[in-house]
Amino acid sequence: MYAEALRERFPELDPAVDDLFLLEAHQIGQLRDRAPRQELAIVLDLHPELLRFFVTRCPAIEPFLLQLLDERQASEGDIALAEDALVWEIADLIVYQRAPALYDEKAPRRWTRAALAEVEPLAGKMVVDSGAGTGHVTFLVAPLAATVFAVEPVAALRAYMRDSAREQGLDNVFVVDGFLDALPFPADSADALLTHRAIGWDLASELVEIERVLRPGGIALHLAGMPHPAEVDAPLHEELLSWGYEERPYEDGGTLNRKYFKQI
Ligand SMILES: C[S@@+](CC[C@H](N)C(=O)[O-])C[C@H]1O[C@@H](n2cnc3c(N)ncnc32)[C@H](O)[C@@H]1O
CATH class of the missing domain: 1.10.220 (Annexin V; domain 1)
Known part of the structure; x- marks a missing residue:
């Protein structure tokens, strides 16, 4: 496939x-x-x-x-x-x-200012980027937020992000080990949780975990991996809607993307 x-x-x-x-x-x-x-x-x-x-x-x-x-x-x-x-x-x-650097160079980057507009203003906020990979979302958000926790289970990718944060002089980025269904944070602690092409390994447990970690009023925002409409993402789409997420498609560079939003 x-x-x-x-x-x-x-x-x-x-x-x-x-x-x-x-x-x-x-x-x-x-x-x-x-x-x-x-x-x-x-x-x-x-x-x-x-x-x-x-x-x-x-x-x-x-x-x-x-x-x-x-x-x-x-x-x-x-x-x-x-x-x-x-x-x-x-x-x-x-x-x-x-080859994290090769992945970083070639990975699709669909999280844009347009998608982020949903969560601004991030000033003073604690943001989680789960499934952070090489830090595409983390490094977009870091200049805006108080702190960004980049959660990533692959050790080589965590090391890559740490080096990048150091090179960019960012001292509000914390790279941590974890999974979307086992986030290393206390309940009600995050203002925003973002994913970019990083949800759906065990969706029901992941959505419960996201709502545990977000404070009341906090927001979850997921950018799905596939351009819209995509057969591959159809089950994910239905399930997110059934969990109370709103779909907000947006266009970027001629591609229609799917963004899913929920306020807790
Ligand atoms: C398609 S990549 C997306 C990476 C990054 N968000 C980006 O936009 O480039 C999916 C990422 O999720 C990580 N991952 C795999 N299983 C995960 C899980 N259960 N929970 C959180 N992240 C996971 C992978 O290691 C990988 O870095």
Whole structure:
């Protein structure tokens, strides 16, 4: 589903099976939904050390991987093709680990002043940017807000953001480890929580967690990943509306984007 788009976006990446040893536990957990099954089985069959690594780092994935291997027919599939298909399908996870600067250069940047107008004025406000990546939203918001907490589960991306904040002389940016459904903040503590292409791994738990962390009157604003209308985002769209979010489409550079807004 993603391989073709990722090949186009990162032609210089040259991902390989070795890169799979860079994945973190939560990324290995995503293989269940994201990896092509037959290709993953072929690669694991050929590389038992990779199977051991995945299971050691993310024990919950073991039953799924063993079932895949059980289902695999010994004679099926070309190995080089399977390796290529597997690593490209999850090449975004590999880019985060191996090449944050490349990701930063190539990632879509749809959060703009137009989208931000919703949350201004941010002066004196505590803002959370969850799934911050390389800090696209964080660094847009930092000059406006009192403090920005950039929440990001991938260690390599956190290190990249810390270096960027230092280079830009920003002392109100705090980069922290966490997930959208497990934010490292007390209840009622944030004035605004923003996401850009970073919601929907476990939407119901994430929306509960956002409302725990936002103070009464605080706002949540999500910029979905896909241009509007996008089939891929349709379930996310319906669920956000059913949770009381308003959709506010806006145009930017000829692209119609979706922005979802809720005041607590
Ligand atoms: C598509 S990227 C978007 C990054 C950034 N917001 C941007 O606009 O460039 C998704 C980000 O969410 C992070 N992520 C993955 N799982 C997450 C989770 N459960 N909670 C929060 N962030 C997550 C990824 O590591 C990645 O940095």
